[in-house]
Amino acid sequence: MNTMTETIVLCPVTAIAEGQIHSECLPDGTVIALYKVDGAIYATDDTCTHGAASLAEDGMLHGKEVECGFHFGRFDITTGAACASPCTVALKTYPVNIIDGMVSVELGEV
Numbered sequence: 001m002n003t004m005t006e007t008i009v010l011c012p013v014t015a016i017a018e019g020q021i022h023s024e025c026l027p028d029g030t031v032i033a034l035y036k037v038d039g040a041i042y043a044t045d046d047t048c049t050h051g052a053a054s055l056a057e058d059g060m061l062h063g064k065e066v067e068c069g070f071h072f073g074r075f076d077i078t079t080g081a082a083c084a085s086p087c088t089v090a091l092k093t094y095p096v097n098i099i100d101g102m103v104s105v106e107l108g109e110v
């Protein structure tokens with residue numbers, strides 16, 4: 001069975017500074033957070049699963065973990081897994097591709 005994924009181009013790679021969090025909006029209005037760590041880019045949902053906090057606005061990167069600024073829970077940005085209390089529900093992650101200097105994410109089957 002053939003499946004196709006939808007790819008959304010978000011921004012230039014240069015828009016994301018090393019060790020920083022950058023937000024972008026998907027066509028459906030979902031805000032995602034983009035992270036650059038050791039030159040690699042990762043993407044997750046922007047909203048903490050514990051509370052309605054923006055990770056891009058209020059979060060801090062610690063290596064490959066993002067810490068929510070509201071209650072200090074943490075998530076692994078590579079897998080979305082909750083790593084520190086009070087967070088227990090994983091973040092959604094998105095596969096990232098870099099094509100011609102542009103960051104894109106795959107949204108899944110269409």
